[in-house]
Amino acid sequence: MTQAHTPQFNARAIRDPAHIRLLSSPVRHELADTLASMGGEATVATLAEQMGRPADGLYYHLQLLVDGGLVHERQGDHGERIFTLAGDGQAPLRLSYDLASDEARQALASYAKGLLQVAESDFLAGLKLGAIDVEGPRRRLWAARNRGWVSPAELEEANALLERLCELLSHPRDASRDVPMSLAFVLAPTVIRQRRRSSGKTDAD
Template sequence: MSETSNSPYRVIDRAAQIEVLASPIRQEIVDTLAALGGQVSTAELALQLGRHADGLYYHLKVLCKAGLITESAAGEEEARRYALPGEATRALRLAYRTDTTKEKQALRKFARALLKVAQEDFEEALDMPDLAASGDARELWASRSKAWLSREEVMEVNGLLQRLCELMSQPRTAERDRILSCTFVLAPHIARPKRRGAGEAGDADPDCAED
């Protein structure tokens, strides 16, 4: 795990640690600790996650052993408190290394877990009575876009996503009284050959490069 002094988050770059985060509940625990900040009790974590505390202990131990969170010294199980290492307001982020099969497999598992959490968040939010689903202050949004971009535009997209990460890594304050989650995936595509039966000759296939 590495970091820079001016970064709002800590970077995870070891496949073994990424494997530990390839679990929806562990991702939720880490994200919730980052959002709440400071030392958080098991009871408060359970309340925020809508889960029983008994179901969190195993995952908390795994995260502690991997060095992804820290546990405060306490005699009673219920009194134990957890936080992110170092500055508690610095969220965890992954460094994407694809040099080895092990690293790529860890990232695949992590992405599957991340998208599962995002789906659960979205579906749960649909039933909230005070949900803002439109307007400038909307809180629910699922979207997908696919487009051709120049190198400069890719850099602009990365800048916007970086700014989003910074906003989502801010500590809780009196004004920041609404907790939200945000998941995104940016991925390149390879042009595929035209599929058989996709259409008559001359028909455009939006997923393929022109012949």
């Protein structure tokens, strides 16, 4: 298949709406994350095993990622198709937000929706495991939401902690890392809505 022409991108700062829309699919998002967790390179059979999906159903999505330049393809020594994540291959793809563009905002909205669908699927799968730690320092299942007020310094600290969490959960498997985990979060400003003024009417009016 002829590779489609798409804009060049920085794999650590993807900003083109076309690339973001490619990753808005939960399957393609999971493919990119799974490739990163496996050191950036894998065959379809290995990806299918890791994701618990039929291999035949992944080819279409992988080809779209290849056509978009987010994944590269080569032939292995035994003729198998090997897919490699763009960039350094061993780090997850990251987005760069362009909020000045309506098209980019729409693409980011689709991406967030797909991300949360993957997170929900991971959480529901974790609920079915049963025999895992759900409290203490080695808990493996946790869903939470917090809302509050922070100072500029606390916001900087929160972002540093989130970056560190992303770093901790972005290593490929090795002898010391044998616990598969996923992490998803949303950090967003909350809009304080002004209280509506009373019209002066009562229920009896």
